[in-house]
Amino acid sequence: MKIAYLAPELPALSATFVYNEILELEEQGVDVQYFSVHRPASIATDHKLEAMRENTRYLYAQSKLTALLANISVLLQKPVAYLSVLGMLLADIVRLGVVTRTAIGQVMRFFYGAYLAKLLCKQKVQHLHIHFAHVPTDIGMYACKLAGIPYSVTSHANDLFERGWLIKQKVERSAFFGSISAYNIKHIESLGAPSDRLVITRCGVDDRIFPPIDKTHHIAANTIGGIGRLVEKKGFDTLIKAVAVLKQRDYPVTLKLAGGGPLEQELKQLAIARDVEEEVKFLGPLAHSEVPAYLSELDAFVLPCKTDSNGDMDGIPVVLMEAMLSGLPVITTRLSGIPELVVDGYSGLLIEPEDEMALANAIQQLLGDAELQARLVKDGAAHVADEFSLRTNVQRLMALFEKAIGDSQ
Template sequence: MKIAYLAPELPALSATFVYNEILQLEALGVQVVPFSVHTPSSKVNEPRVEALAKRTFYLYAQSKLNVLKDNLLCLLKSPVCYLKTLMMVGRDMWQVGLFSRIGLGLVYRFFFAASLARQLQANGCDHLHVHFAHIPTDIAMYASSLSAVPFSVTAHANDIYERGWLLNEKVERSAFFATISEFNKHYLEDKGVDASKMFIVRCGVEPNLFSKRTAVLEHKKTRIGAIGRLVEKKGFDTLIKAVAILKAQGETIELQLAGDGPLFQQLQALALSLDLSPQDITFMGAIAHAEVASFIKSLDAFVLPCKQDEQGDVDGIPVVLMEAMLSGVPVVSTKLSGIPELVVHKETGLLVSPDNEDELAETILMLINSPVLKNQMIECAASKVKRDFSLEHNANKLKDMFNCVINHIV
């Protein structure tokens, strides 16, 4: 079994779930040929990941001359197939708007699809799997048509909510269409996609990398924290406002916020405007992937109040919540997207409404003052992740699905 993998950026810090899935599949005996649309902007300093980067083929890094040659070779080798795919592109452009940005983007991605198709054939790939249902899947479905290599998809969040063009066509053309949550599956079914091709495949974690902490924390203040890219959908502004409310109520609490992003200065200004000092909130900036586990274990509670941003983008099921739950750290998040499938209120964590700092402050305070509930949730949370979100379990599920496609098992 030789499976090609395509993702927007591989391997990158923002896509740990993709490269971990690849490495787990390889540990299960699957031969993976990695492809990436872009060259990653941030490198991962791990030997096994660096080795993966060295053998990854970066599509958009190819010269335009080489891409043109690949198109000419595809045309000469199989003119009927090439013209048939070109007609598919034309129909798709008509569907999204002939001269719209998306429509013109489809033409651009079609040309790079020829390079991918040539690579799939040269490497003898049996199947192509794609993470994210927007740009990578555009390339994949045209490359599949050009190469006769079947493809499948794992959809996540903004790729179906904010950038979900041609979803019906993509599901129809795929061998199967997986997504990470029941919430996403119902959303897609409501869009009228073929439900028989829909499957749930979770983004998994390696439980052995995030063992339950044994050290007893002795903080003078209750230390809550979060880690993530500083963007609107993470809801860090709501978290900062909640900390300000708790401080005004006389609670001794501190917030440690790890991560970088476009809202860094804006969030710092918000904290200052709410009279939060460096003793109340620490902006740690980006931390190395190897330091994530120790950072999480240093917290009394992990709080990630996700929300929908102005463009409609939301998180799916953040992997970092799973990592905190495995580490024995109680979690607070929001009733949004697929999060309640992981964080079950008062069972595996606590949930609040998105964008509601008063409710969030009240819930954090309840957690602080409820040690019995906190300990019960910690035990249930780790069991939930190990049972439903194990990387090995979900990689085995994918491997079986690839095998069914390759062997034409319906």
Template sequence: MKLAYLAPEIPALSATFVYNEILALTELGHEIIPFSVHKPIMPATDQHLDELRSKVIYLYAMPKKTVFFSHLKLLTKKPIHYIKALSECMKDMFQVNILSRDARGLFYRFFYAAKLAQDLVDNDIQHLHVHFAHVPTDIAMYASMLSGIPFSVTAHANDIFERGLLLDKKVERSGFFATISDFNRHYIQQTYQVDPGKLEIIRCGVDSRVFTRKSSIALSDPVRIGVVGRLVEKKGIDTLISALAILHTQFSDFKVEIAGSGPLEEELKQQVNQLALTDKVVFLGPLPHDQVVKFVTGLDLFVLPCKKDKQGDMDGIPVVLMEAMMVGTAVISSKISGIPELVINEQTGMLIEPDNSEQLAAAMLELIKDEASRTTLIRNAEKKVQQEFAQDINARRLQTLFTETIGRF
């Protein structure tokens, strides 16, 4: 198949699952043209992405004159498609309040959708797939109407929990609408009253050829605890730091490495200072994805105590949990969103209630002290990821859905 992919930023350090999915589908023999709304603020720098990076078309970087000419071409060559798409956009704008910022945003995205639509037609694209159900899907659904080429979506987290504008219409207009967890699927169906037959579950996958089982799961001396993620509220890094202070009163032979950057970095560093943990905790800054495998492999415990932030946003199923589980590092996370579908408490990892530092400290201490339990969790975790979250399995599922969707249009 000849496919197009659209995401907010390609290739972005914070969304490795997007470009890994593109690479996996390319390996299956499909030709893919990648489109990105923006140029990445924090781009992924892995060398094996050079070819992909050279192909990305950045929509919002296009001169407005070029985009305007795309409108003229489409109006001339596909007048019925164009008039219908413009009519649907206007209806959408009235639905969200024609005078609102949301309405202006929809029209702005319709404007750039013409450039995407023209490129889809010029390159004989058969299907367009989008990651994230907010801005990129706004662009994609209008580009689909303008071009007559079907589109599908993979939704993740804040794009449905916080930014679900017109989500019912996006599901209706898509060839299929996928999301990463059963939790999300149920949330979308119940909140937006959509056709459940349109909803699919496609996991974000891990490449088992890259994330391979480490040779030994014996604990380091000192015990190495770590986490990778943006330093934002929903990751729960503050909960981890509070739990470390509790753990330190019962077990002191550990080191903690926090990889990532974000708006809470200084606040979290102050918390470490206030709790007198500066000799235990180090902040590594952002970690290139090609170094993640080495980092999580070297850890004894990977701890990501996610929670819901003040705006209601929360993680879906963080890919880095899968990566840690795949290499044989024991994981601890929270009972929130779709995480329990991956980290099954006391089977494939340990789960705590969100924002509960006492539970987290107890879980870390248990995994440090109980080698037999840790070994069992690690073995079960690797099997779970291999069976359900492996990248090749989910790439083939997408391939099947693309084929079926193209066949209907």
């Protein structure tokens, strides 16, 4: 089986779930070709990604002349297919509104779709799998219709809720259309998409990389942590405010915050304003290989996700799974598909988004109750292993790929 993967940025530091899925497929014997819309702003540097870094082809790094020549070539070689897909594009433009920015961008995505189609045909790819249902799927669906091969999608969060154009059509044209949570599947169905194409495709975590932490020599110090891009939807402002609430209660905790992003200076200023600049440690971005050691320094993992001002929100953050597998109790929010992973009082604790008092209460409750910690850790790790195992979910994907290829022949 020879397949290709297409993502917005590959291999991106902030999208470990994409490249880990590819690596597991390759370990299972699948031949995978790598395509990316853009070069990553922050490229993942793990040694195991050397081949991916060297062999990924970046579509938008190609000149418009190169893309134009690809379109001419496809038109000459497959005139019927090209004109048919061009008609599909025109119908999509009408749906989007002829003079909208998205519609204009759709023309460019069709343009580069023809370039991708040439590469797929040249490499004799049998199936294309796409992560994120916005720009990569626009490019990929046109490319696959031109190349005459099936495609599938794993959708996540902002690609549905903030940038979810043409979702119904993308589902109808796909071999299957996955999403990471039942919450997302219900949303896609509400857009009129056919339910027989929809499947839950979890972003799994590798329990070989995140075995339970050995806490034999761990000295409890009320140390909590959170990992993620320093952006609004992660809710790290709420976490810093909760640390300040706990300090006011004479219940000090240390917060080790890992990640980089546009809100870094704003969050540092918030820590100063709330008089917790000593308690909050900003560690900067971590390579994925550095995460297990970081988690071993913590007593609990906290990720208070929220909906940002543009409507974007997390789906089911993989870093929560990694923390749970590592043997950490977790606190997070009732948002999107997160309660499918963290069941309140069973596999972790849930609070409402943007509630620093409730978050402070949950942190204090958890750190002060060893029995609760032990129970959440045990049940949380078991839940991740049962439902969110990388190996199990990749095997499910492989079966779907094989069926899609078989049905297309």
